[in-house]
Amino acid sequence: MDKLIEILNSLRPGVDFAAQTKIVDDGILDSMTIARLIGLLEDEYDIEFEVTDLVPENFNSVEAMMKMIERLED
Amino acid sequence: MKLTSIYFFAFVLVVCLVYYLIPKKMQWIVLLASSMVFFVMSSGILTVYMLATTAIVYGGALWLNKHRETFESRKQELDKAQRKEAKKKLKKGQKLRVAAIAVTVLGILVVLKYCNLGVEIANMFMGIFHLNYSFEMFSIVLPLGISYYTLMAVSYVTDVYRGVIKAEKNPLRVLLFVSYFPHIVEGPFDRFKDLSEQFSIPHKFDYDSFCKGCILVLFGLFKKMVIADRLGITVAEIFDHPSEHTGPAIVIATVMYTIQLYCDFSGCIDIISGVSELFGIKVAENFRQPFFSRSINEFWRRWHITLGLWLKEYVYYPVILSGHFKAVDKFAKKHLKSNHLINVVPAAYALFFVWLSNGLWHGASLKYILYGLYYYLLMMIGELCKPLFEKIKNKMHIKDGNKPFALFQMLRTFLIVNIGMLLFRSATVGEFFRLIKQAMSSFNYFGGAREVVTISIEVIYAFVGVVVILMIGIVKEKNKTVLFRDLIYQKPFILRYLFVLFFVTCILTFGVYGPGYNASDFVYAQF
Numbered sequence: 001m002d003k004l005i006e007i008l009n010s011l012r013p014g015v016d017f018a019a020q021t022k023i024v025d026d027g028i029l030d031s032m033t034i035a036r037l038i039g040l041l042e043d044e045y046d047i048e049f050e051v052t053d054l055v056p057e058n059f060n061s062v063e064a065m066m067k068m069i070e071r072l073e074d
Numbered sequence: 075m076k077l078t079s080i081y082f083f084a085f086v087l088v089v090c091l092v093y094y095l096i097p098k099k100m101q102w103i104v105l106l107a108s109s110m111v112f113f114v115m116s117s118g119i120l121t122v123y124m125l126a127t128t129a130i131v132y133g134g135a136l137w138l139n140k141h142r143e144t145f146e147s148r149k150q151e152l153d154k155a156q157r158k159e160a161k162k163k164l165k166k167g168q169k170l171r172v173a174a175i176a177v178t179v180l181g182i183l184v185v186l187k188y189c190n191l192g193v194e195i196a197n198m199f200m201g202i203f204h205l206n207y208s209f210e211m212f213s214i215v216l217p218l219g220i221s222y223y224t225l226m227a228v229s230y231v232t233d234v235y236r237g238v239i240k241a242e243k244n245p246l247r248v249l250l251f252v253s254y255f256p257h258i259v260e261g262p263f264d265r266f267k268d269l270s271e272q273f274s275i276p277h278k279f280d281y282d283s284f285c286k287g288c289i290l291v292l293f294g295l296f297k298k299m300v301i302a303d304r305l306g307i308t309v310a311e312i313f314d315h316p317s318e319h320t321g322p323a324i325v326i327a328t329v330m331y332t333i334q335l336y337c338d339f340s341g342c343i344d345i346i347s348g349v350s351e352l353f354g355i356k357v358a359e360n361f362r363q364p365f366f367s368r369s370i371n372e373f374w375r376r377w378h379i380t381l382g383l384w385l386k387e388y389v390y391y392p393v394i395l396s397g398h399f400k401a402v403d404k405f406a407k408k409h410l411k412s413n414h415l416i417n418v419v420p421a422a423y424a425l426f427f428v429w430l431s432n433g434l435w436h437g438a439s440l441k442y443i444l445y446g447l448y449y450y451l452l453m454m455i456g457e458l459c460k461p462l463f464e465k466i467k468n469k470m471h472i473k474d475g476n477k478p479f480a481l482f483q484m485l486r487t488f489l490i491v492n493i494g495m496l497l498f499r500s501a502t503v504g505e506f507f508r509l510i511k512q513a514m515s516s517f518n519y520f521g522g523a524r525e526v527v528t529i530s531i532e533v534i535y536a537f538v539g540v541v542v543i544l545m546i547g548i549v550k551e552k553n554k555t556v557l558f559r560d561l562i563y564q565k566p567f568i569l570r571y572l573f574v575l576f577f578v579t580c581i582l583t584f585g586v587y588g589p590g591y592n593a594s595d596f597v598y599a600q601f
Binding site: 010011030031032033034038039042049050 | 236237238371386387390391392394395399400403413416417418420421424425457
């Protein structure tokens with residue numbers, strides 16, 4: 001999880017991502033940042049995203065992102 | 075059949091009567107039959123294009139399903155390694171199939187709608203290379219709502235490919251989704267998963283929903299007939315003879331055109347949504363007070379919302395997951411030193427396709443491509459300069475919630491949108507630059523306003539209408555969770571009916587209609 005927060009902070013410095021539950025809904029991550037985030041996550045966790053994974057619910061909190069990553073790792 | 079004509083509402087009334095009188099299981103058949111009647115009356119023999127598109131996506135979706143089922147049935151017989159290999163093969167096969175279907179469907183649209191763009195580009199090159207020859211434009215009549223139904227058809231088959239929905243076995247249900255008469259004229263871009271269930275469930279006549287639908291229709295008619303068509307008369311006079319008018323009149327006409335287009339398009343969507351609600355079917359939201367936007371990005375999340383969502387789902391996401399995007403991402407990481415640039419460059423690459431598609435969707439002409447790229451360029455400049463803007467904001471101690479700053483941002487966005495609209499309204503790119511030059515030639519806006527009012531004094535009715543719409547917009551902005559028609563409906567009986575009476579009176583008194591008036595088409599219907 002720390003690694004994920006580190007990645008998120010490299011895109012949006014100064015945001016306390018662990019405390020957020022509406023990261024996409026509140027506009028902290030927009031579709032431009034998500035494009036970059038996907039590349040970073042694919043490299044870091046050796047996973048491959050599908051378009052159907054790109055829904056706000058999967059990116060609204062660090063927990064949701066972690067859950068998605070674990071699912072994609074399987 | 076024009077959406078503001080008495081024939082259209084008579085048609086809707088008849089459909090409504092039959093819809094609620096027949097057995098509920100057959101309601102969707104009434105919608106399908108009425109959609110077919112509506113389409114044939116509007117497009118005649120050209121309906122075959124829509125039928126062909128439906129047949130292709132219907133068959134294509136079943137083809138995708140069969141391919142997937144074959145894999146599923148054989149899966150159990152394979153060991154882990156073989157299964158992995160087969161899954162890879164399945165993925166590739168599915169991708170190729172969906173691409174072939176989408177290309178075929180989009181091919182029909184491209185041939186019919188964009189062949190003249192090819193001629194325009196060819197002639198441009200002929201001019202550049204001083205070749206004394208120009209190709210003649212094709213004269214092609216387009217079927218009703220070709221861009222809308224084609225993109226919705228593509229979304230259906232792509233959603234089947236993605237596993238978001240299952241392939242529909244009944245071809246008539248796919249035909250209803252593609253041709254549903256309320257959303258075929260100007261959208262919105264609905265998705266099969268949102269409409270199919272609504273089409274399937276029985277709808278009991280509900281007086282309250284019916285009245286709310288009528289309020290929405292009324293609201294749309296007010297926007298279209300009192301504001302858009304009234305402004306349209308003056309706007310057309312100025313833009314059809316720009317050399318006879320002063321710079322300030324051009325500026326005022328541009329603002330009027332922006333409001334005209336908004337009231338025309340969102341008015342049409344209100345009529346469509348209201349009519350659809352009469353059948354108990356909710357179509358997607360397409361506008362959310364766009365002129366309260368503080369940035370261009372926000373504007374496009376509030377204006378023609380479903381087009382933005384379609385482009386995001388079916389252009390932007392596939393691009394950011396593609397191999398070529400990953401190559402750009404890697405290139406940026408390797409060659410750029412600034413962290414900010416490393417983040418911006420790949421996204422800029424992906425967004426280029428979105429805005430090019432946005433421009434192309436609006437029309438088969440170079441000016442529309444430029445229209446899309448105009449917004450793209452502004453957004454990219456905004457993204458590149460973000461750190462600089464943040465620094466300036468911090469130095470000036472401006473916080474995001476600052477109200478005067480928010481107002482400044484709204485006005486800035488409105489100005490940018492107006493420049494875009496001027497390009498949209500201009501016949502050619504050359505004329506756009508001529509009009510910009512003319513607009514800067516004088517700043518006597520008092521004289522310009524007098525000039526505009528002289529063309530048609532009745533334009534004042536439209537300005538009063540704009541104030542009404544603005545006030546309603548402010549109420550909507552403050553009550554984001556409640557629909558405006560629900561707010562009206564919650565009011566006491568007398569107030570509710572006074573509101574309805576006000577709009578009916580305004581439409582009858584100040585609306586543009588009657589003998590000698592040829593109901594102008596909705597601007598977005600040409601797409």
